[in-house]
Amino acid sequence: MERTFIAIKPDGVQRGIVGxxxxxxxxxxxxxxxLKLMQANRELAxxxxxxxxxxxxxxxxxxxxxxxxxxxxxxxxxGVIASARKLIGATNPLNAEPGTIRGDYGVSVGRNLIHxxxxxxxAQQEIKLWFKDEELxxxxxTITPWLYE
Numbered sequence: 001m002e003r004t005f006i007a008i009k010p011d012g013v014q015r016g017i018v019g020x021x022x023x024x025x026x027x028x029x030x031x032x033x034x035l036k037l038m039q040a041n042r043e044l045a046x047x048x049x050x051x052x053x054x055x056x057x058x059x060x061x062x063x064x065x066x067x068x069x070x071x072x073x074x075x076x077x078x079g080v081i082a083s084a085r086k087l088i089g090a091t092n093p094l095n096a097e098p099g100t101i102r103g104d105y106g107v108s109v110g111r112n113l114i115h116x117x118x119x120x121x122x123a124q125q126e127i128k129l130w131f132k133d134e135e136l137x138x139x140x141x142t143i144t145p146w147l148y149e
Contacts, residue, residue, distance in 0.1 A: 008073075008114055040065050081123055084117075
């Protein structure tokens, strides 16, 4: 089974849509294997956004992600990375399809509610960055046979 890292950013927490976002992933059939409410420090934020270090918006990304609590999660399932990206919607909420998280709740690109890993390699790196191995739970929901052949 594939795993992905998902973070509900401080704007999603402040707007009170954490439960709705989790509900969408559960309804899709994915298994939650890691979850924590936390406030990222500057070092963690800079590591997470390191790929954007030379971009003009890097400082703003770090400032925003450290501005309040976020919900860090690891989800598991067949094709979870690609499916999560579809559930999340386009980076700019103005371009996100209705029915996606950003399409339904997002207003601006700088406050786009949620982060999701974009590839298997990125997912592995982000999971290791945000979670210790012992913080992840390997389990199989009883519904699994009804989801996968």
